[in-house]
Amino acid sequence: MPLPGGHADLTALRDAIASGATSAEQACAATFAGIKAHGAALNAFHETFEEDALARARAVDADRAAGKPLPPLAGVTLAVKDNICTVRGRTTCSSRMLGNYRSPFDATAVERLERAGAVVVGKTNLDEFAMGSSGEHCRWGRVANPWDTGRVPGGSSAGSAAAVAAGLCAAAIGSDTGGSIRQPAAFCGIVGLKPTYGRVSRWGLVAFGSSLDQIGPMTRSVRDAALLLDCMSGTDDRDSTVADRPPTALAATVERPLERLRVGMPRQYVSDANDPEVNEAVAACADAYRAMGATIVDVDLPLTDAGISTYYVIAPAEASSNLARYDGIRYGHRAAMRPGDDLAALYARSRAEGFGPEVQRRIMLGTYMLSSGYYDAFYTRALRARRRIKEEFDRAFAACDVLLGPTAPTPAFAFGANDDPLAMYMCDVYTVNTNIAGICGLSLPAGFAMRGGKALPVGVQLQANAFEEERLLRAARMLERAVAARTSAHAPAVHA
Amino acid sequence: MAHDANAPSLTAAQVAHVARLAKLELAPEAVERFRPQLAAVLGHIARLDSLDLAGAEPMAHPFESHNRLADDVPVEGLPIEAILMNAPAVEGRFLAVPKVLAEES
Numbered sequence A: 001m002p003l004p005g006g007h008a009d010l011t012a013l014r015d016a017i018a019s020g021a022t023s024a025e026q027a028c029a030a031t032f033a034g035i036k037a038h039g040a041a042l043n044a045f046h047e048t049f050e051e052d053a054l055a056r057a058r059a060v061d062a063d064r065a066a067g068k069p070l071p072p073l074a075g076v077t078l079a080v081k082d083n084i085c086t087v088r089g090r091t092t093c094s095s096r097m098l099g100n101y102r103s104p105f106d107a108t109a110v111e112r113l114e115r116a117g118a119v120v121v122g123k124t125n126l127d128e129f130a131m132g133s134s135g136e137h138c139r140w141g142r143v144a145n146p147w148d149t150g151r152v153p154g155g156s157s158a159g160s161a162a163a164v165a166a167g168l169c170a171a172a173i174g175s176d177t178g179g180s181i182r183q184p185a186a187f188c189g190i191v192g193l194k195p196t197y198g199r200v201s202r203w204g205l206v207a208f209g210s211s212l213d214q215i216g217p218m219t220r221s222v223r224d225a226a227l228l229l230d231c232m233s234g235t236d237d238r239d240s241t242v243a244d245r246p247p248t249a250l251a252a253t254v255e256r257p258l259e260r261l262r263v264g265m266p267r268q269y270v271s272d273a274n275d276p277e278v279n280e281a282v283a284a285c286a287d288a289y290r291a292m293g294a295t296i297v298d299v300d301l302p303l304t305d306a307g308i309s310t311y312y313v314i315a316p317a318e319a320s321s322n323l324a325r326y327d328g329i330r331y332g333h334r335a336a337m338r339p340g341d342d343l344a345a346l347y348a349r350s351r352a353e354g355f356g357p358e359v360q361r362r363i364m365l366g367t368y369m370l371s372s373g374y375y376d377a378f379y380t381r382a383l384r385a386r387r388r389i390k391e392e393f394d395r396a397f398a399a400c401d402v403l404l405g406p407t408a409p410t411p412a413f414a415f416g417a418n419d420d421p422l423a424m425y426m427c428d429v430y431t432v433n434t435n436i437a438g439i440c441g442l443s444l445p446a447g448f449a450m451r452g453g454k455a456l457p458v459g460v461q462l463q464a465n466a467f468e469e470e471r472l473l474r475a476a477r478m479l480e481r482a483v484a485a486r487t488s489a490h491a492p493a494v495h496a
Numbered sequence B: 001m002a003h004d005a006n007a008p009s010l011t012a013a014q015v016a017h018v019a020r021l022a023k024l025e026l027a028p029e030a031v032e033r034f035r036p037q038l039a040a041v042l043g044h045i046a047r048l049d050s051l052d053l054a055g056a057e058p059m060a061h062p063f064e065s066h067n068r069l070a071d072d073v074p075v076e077g078l079p080i081e082a083i084l085m086n087a088p089a090v091e092g093r094f095l096a097v098p099k100v101l102a103e104e105s
Helices: A010-019 A024-042 A050-065 A108-115 A158-165 A182-188 A222-232 A276-291 A306-325 A343-354 A357-370 A375-399 A421-428 A432-437 A469-482 B012-021 B028-050 B080-084
Strands: A045-048 A077-081 A119-124 A171-176 A191-194 A214-219 A262-266 A295-299 A402-406 A440-451 A454-464
Touching: A010 A024, A010 A050, A010 A222, A024 A045, A024 A050, A024 A077, A024 A119, A024 A158, A045 A158, A050 A119, A077 A158, A108 A119, A108 A171, A108 A222, A119 A158, A158 A171, A158 A182, A158 A214, A171 A191, A171 A222, A182 A191, A182 A440, A182 A454, A191 A222, A191 A469, A214 A222, A222 A440, A222 A469, A262 A276, A262 A375, A276 A295, A276 A402, A276 A440, A276 A454, A276 A469, A295 A375, A306 A357, A306 A375, A306 A421, A306 A432, A306 B028, A357 A375, A357 B012, A357 B028, A375 A432, A375 B028, A402 A469, A421 B028, A440 A469, A454 A469, B012 B028
Parallel strands: A077 A119, A077 A171, A262 A295, A262 A402
Antiparallel strands: A045 A119, A171 A214, A191 A214, A191 A440, A402 A454, A440 A454
């Protein structure tokens, strides 16, 4: 189903604005009409910036009328996950802790996308501090899946995924620490790209797991993901962990199929634990690649299962350190003082009141594993496993160009179905290793599963080695084209 | 040591201790709620014990990054007003905090 106005994706909208077939103001007004009609049903947005966005859209139209050259994203509507700092509005991380937080600066990614002409329409809902795989752990209510509002959209970039799938914006950005872009993209039937660690500056992304976090695009097409990454990647003096590389130029090559492509299929990725439709979608994609002349390579990744154990040491350890900054003193929630309170009591009560249960769980896990006597047994051991996981990928990518497998073991599940924290963590079994190794991964729609008479999207994941986004996106574009008949059979129940 | 963490043996006292280290004020009911959840996750993580990791160097970061030095050129910081705008309590140009030192008797 196209965006309001009939545009297939962000690139098509951009072209229509540039050619004068539509105005940026018209596209922006249609976006807000969609948000007003469907926003409440999905709870995808924390905050929207209608007046401001319309003013920016009019400025694009004025530039065009004056014959000025338009930047690559001129006038397209973009949503920003609410753990990415914007001067406009608040940056809450869906947490009481930052309920009134106003960032004094824009994230580098936001600054670059706006400079490229994107019109930010609002901030999207997420699992608190990006910790969650369902969009249920949100301070101001859960997010619903546009395909079936009784089901989760996935998480943590829940609102960004739901908004893009429902056509409430042309594209969005999210963040991915263990699958938080790719898994909700799979559940909502859109494209989600986790770039290589260091591809996009983390300046202005509220830190969760600093060695794992990346900002990335969530889009209606592979070419849109290429275009957005081109506009936000590249080195940045404000992030010492960003790669010293120029911005990508993927939009120029994404339509060109790869010749002699070798697609690796890790045998651990197709498991009886997956829903049958998930395995079927992966098999159909392998067939599609074969039909295009690609070679399918059998790959062994025995550490796939160890990823969750490794991840749930490293991510909570880094989170417990990063979230130590929230003490109720300089910014964030401060509890009311009681007689006899000292500073330590104030910290502990402010944090207990400010953080929700999932965030507290992860802080405690991390604190435990980093505490005296446990550090080597947990943290150092997990870092050793991380090395082995990285080596395993390096061996795999010596024999193939991309890896193909499921994004998640199941399609979107019902609200409350994974209330047990460990069960929820297992949703990320196919995505966490991408972050652990720092490589790139992308989820794209590949089919459907019928549940209760409703069609739910099924996504597949492609992974490529570090800084191989060009290969990843070209391979993804080939597949997107080849499975189009499978993925266009149904439309979301909620759509603008 | 990891065996010590192996699931069911996590006690309420251990959870309360970790909460103190993490600076989280937890009611006894919250400790009881978290105890089995944390134990289950730690039990799962204990699977790392079965991996042969001999000779694997710990990898803290995806890329071996070294100290990255910026040019020694002063840049403008954020203005004080921008910093104070998010502070829960302010006195003039300062952050207001509770008394840190006990009063002398």
